[in-house]
Amino acid sequence: MTTLEILLVVFVGFAGGLAVGTGFVAFLVVLGVIPRLTQLTKTMKRVHAYEWGAVAGAIVGGWMSLRHSVWHLSKYWLVPIGLLHGVFIGMLAAALTEVLNVWPILAKRIGVDDKIVILLMAIAFGKVAGSLFHWLYFVDHFR
Amino acid sequence: MANTVFIKPRHRVQVKPGAVVTLGQAAQIAAPDGGLIRRLKTIPLYRIQPSDKNIVIIDMMQMIRAVLDVDSSLDLQMIGPSQTIIEVVYEKRKFSSASFVLVWLLLFVGSAMAIMNFHEDVSMQQVHRHLYEMMTGQAVDKPLLLQIPYSLGLGIGMILFFNHWFRKRINEEPSPLEVEMFNYQQSIDQYVILHENKESLRPLDDA
Numbered sequence: 001m002t003t004l005e006i007l008l009v010v011f012v013g014f015a016g017g018l019a020v021g022t023g024f025v026a027f028l029v030v031l032g033v034i035p036r037l038t039q040l041t042k043t044m045k046r047v048h049a050y051e052w053g054a055v056a057g058a059i060v061g062g063w064m065s066l067r068h069s070v071w072h073l074s075k076y077w078l079v080p081i082g083l084l085h086g087v088f089i090g091m092l093a094a095a096l097t098e099v100l101n102v103w104p105i106l107a108k109r110i111g112v113d114d115k116i117v118i119l120l121m122a123i124a125f126g127k128v129a130g131s132l133f134h135w136l137y138f139v140d141h142f143r
Numbered sequence: 144m145a146n147t148v149f150i151k152p153r154h155r156v157q158v159k160p161g162a163v164v165t166l167g168q169a170a171q172i173a174a175p176d177g178g179l180i181r182r183l184k185t186i187p188l189y190r191i192q193p194s195d196k197n198i199v200i201i202d203m204m205q206m207i208r209a210v211l212d213v214d215s216s217l218d219l220q221m222i223g224p225s226q227t228i229i230e231v232v233y234e235k236r237k238f239s240s241a242s243f244v245l246v247w248l249l250l251f252v253g254s255a256m257a258i259m260n261f262h263e264d265v266s267m268q269q270v271h272r273h274l275y276e277m278m279t280g281q282a283v284d285k286p287l288l289l290q291i292p293y294s295l296g297l298g299i300g301m302i303l304f305f306n307h308w309f310r311k312r313i314n315e316e317p318s319p320l321e322v323e324m325f326n327y328q329q330s331i332d333q334y335v336i337l338h339e340n341k342e343s344l345r346p347l348d349d350a
Contacts, residue, residue: 093301120305
């Protein structure tokens with residue numbers, strides 16, 4: 001590999017990372033998950049620390065998945081990791097329905113303003129049930 | 144100054160079908176003379192017709208005309224919004240429990256399918272297997288120790304985002320859902336103010 005080739009590969013890798021990283025941040029910003037978390041916990045002043053948390057997570061995840069590093073930890077570490085993973089994806093999904101303006105229109109059209117929390121529960125339980133069904137049954141029988 | 148009357152149209156007023164909307168219903172009134180206020184409050188502005196359907200807009204100018212008809216010596220000071228939205232509330236259609244259950248099931252099954260398609264789309268099973276192997280050094284076919292907490296977390300995350308669990312304890316800010324509902328209502332109000340108000344639209348053929 002010549003020096004030029006190495007520089008070219010470094011440049012392409014860096015450019016690709018830059019594009020994916022900006023896309024990731026833009027996605028988080030549009031959905032407003034971090035502001036919502038600061039609002040829930042009243043920690044608006046720490047928002048910069050949260051930014052660094054998201055950036056550090058992206059770097060660690062990227063590094064680990066590309067290097068295939070292995071840590072040999074107890075398997076029970078996966079329980080809290082799985083829970084946090086789920087909460088994050090759940091918040092993304094909730095934020096997405098909000099961006100799409102699903103709830104106000106649904107409430108107006110069918111006139112259930114007072115029961116909207118029950119409908120919200122339908123979606124939350126549906127996600128849990130669908131996900132459990134997928135992991136426990138679907139992956140064994142339909143792949 | 145003795146004849147000055149301040150009138151502030153209300154934003155939104157609900158009335159029954161066939162009712163007569165009076166100035167006191169449609170607006171707040173302030174004047175030095177209490178008797179005058181009482182008299183002004185009863186001025187009829189508009190009788191709701193069946194053809195009006197849900198929304199009637201009463202323009203500020205209609206109110207001024209109605210007041211001046213009664214007493215043209217008054218000095219009217221109009222403040223606040225320039226119209227009132229009159230919402231005609233018909234007998235509430237009872238939303239049947241059967242259709243509610245149907246909508247509930249629709250959302251339940253739909254979101255279950257959506258999350259399964261999402262998992263397949265991003266090959267999450269493979270990602271979970273890799274993650275399990277990275278953390279523990281063992282390869283497993285079904286990393287359920289990761290996936291079951293993940294599934295429960297999904298529900299918790301959704302409820303957390305919209306929710307009211309913490310709201311009472313931690314702060315009084317409205318939840319994103321309440322803000323969304325408010326914004327939607329505001330947009331509808333803006334629309335009906337312009338489109339249902341015969342006074343502010345003037346088509347070409349209207350002489």
